[in-house]
Amino acid sequence: MQNHFELFHLPQRFTLDTSALEKAYHEVQNQTHPDRFANATGAEKRVAMQWTTRANEAYQTLKSPFRRAAYLCELNGVALQAESNTAMPGAFLMQQMEWRETLEDARAAKDLPALEQLDSELRAARKADLLKIAGLLDAHDFVTAAQHVRQLMFLEKFGEEIGNAFAIIES
Incomplete structure (x- = not known):
């Protein structure tokens, strides 16, 4: 399964071109828009809805610097352990x-x-x-x-x- 960066064909790094993110998000949204699946089978409509939901989640994650940072840590095997690791300087x-x-x-x-x-x-x-x-x-x-x-x-x-x-x- 693709990660959020791959979904939008963006480099997997924190510094992100937000206009490229916007453009890629709209492209994915256009491909999975419900109007394009008006005459599709129920299964095809469900898959399109799943892609739309996934694209929305990916976009919200990458758009937020905080969420993007957390996601990058987790993608690279470092869980935040926010609940269990509360040690701070x-x-x-x-x-x-x-x-x-x-x-x-x-x-x-x-x-x-x-x-x-x-x-x-x-x-x-x-x-x-x-x-x-x-x-x-x-x-x-x-x-x-x-x-x-x-x-x-x-x-x-x-x-x-x-x-x-x-x-x-x-x-």
Whole structure:
């Protein structure tokens, strides 16, 4: 079975041409669109639907830098073990604690500027982590990349918490 990169005829690496991904996705979608199978047998329609579903899943995975990084690690035999491997560097954990405290203070005080500053810091941290992950994955250091992808998972989740805090403060 083809992996997501092969499905779209793209090189199997983190750095990705998003316009090529878009184009390849639309080509696959056009080939499997239900209108093309209007007069097909039930089995042919089911196969087309399976291809459409697979293409959607592959596209969503490759479109997201976080999901693409996790997928590349797993493709290369390095499971993220996100549930069982929660060990993180001390500096990262300290940063997380500081940010959580800042978030709680900003939420309690309904301090929008503090929340915006925290969001800006988080975006910068995610961007830096993605650059680090890109270098590691493209250099085929999947074990170290997996550690950074696990960290990125925490940052993604924390970003959702910040988004929720914005929604509460702005409502």
